[in-house]
Amino acid sequence: MELLLVEDNARISEFIVKGLEENGYSVVLSDNGVDARSRIAQKEWDLILLDIMLPDIDGIELLQYARFKKIYTPILVISALGEPDDKVKALDYGADDYLSKPFHFKELIARINALTRRAKLRYDDTSDILKCEDLVLYIDKHKVERGGREIKLTLQEFKLLKLLMENKNRVLARTQILDTVWGINYDTNTNVVDVYISYLRNKIDVEGTAKLIDTVKGRGYLIRTHD
Known part of the structure; x- marks a missing residue:
């Protein structure tokens, strides 16, 4: 190495x-x-x-x-x-x-x-594309689209969304998100996860579309399908 x-x-x-x-x-x-x-x-x-x-x-x-x-x-x-x-x-x-x-x-x-x-x-990971409803994430291209419209994300936003989509319909705790996306031991009282979830919602859950990112009180966050 x-x-x-x-x-x-x-x-x-x-x-x-x-x-x-x-x-x-x-x-x-x-x-x-x-x-x-x-x-x-x-x-x-x-x-x-x-x-x-x-x-x-x-x-x-x-x-x-x-x-x-x-x-x-x-x-x-x-x-x-x-x-x-x-x-x-x-x-x-x-x-x-x-x-x-x-x-x-x-x-x-x-x-x-x-x-x-x-x-x-x-x-x-052999899968290059992650999907949730009409939201599509292209891993290799570092590109995200919803309903065919490209969404510009920062690197950390992209990594957070990728984690959520890899665990679709599964609740992820804040500590798990911190460890996977940021990779450092933040103070457990930090609100960085909440802040970035808000950033993602503002870009992805726009008016006129189904809300995909949910908060599960006391547990964490998930991205869910609406089947």
Whole structure:
């Protein structure tokens, strides 16, 4: 498994590279944003470990670049910026997980393993299209339509809708949604799931259409058919 580490702090990068190689990973180091952008574009990595504060091009710009180019390699942000707003911003721009510095190395390995497992499950899924009533989600194209009308979603909105549609007519708890879509251990009192459900409803459950996304009080959310 080949990982790209984007980190400009020599002490930290040496620590991470040494630890990952001892755990059987092959690691390529990039210490600035310009070089990282080139490496991200040149080949397909199994996982990208990305710092936010970088010379030339910062980590958020690299996230935007990768997702704009439809590069869906799992990206784990590792940053000293540990405030909730910093995490939400990175996740909104396409990060799959977020780990704050300083961290325990065992946790880094666990998060890498979790992300690569999820990626493998996605690649093994032979179904490219998910449907619920007149709502259609094209996985590979990252495209959503309802009644033939295209709906523009952010990456996190798309991931949330995909999870709901993969579990059609099944209630998903907020904690399950957090773990699967955002991949980090949020404070259980966070309302990020509720906020994104509201975003999806505003785009999908428009006037004149059946309401597909339901709240099950005390349990969570589901997307249901109306057979």
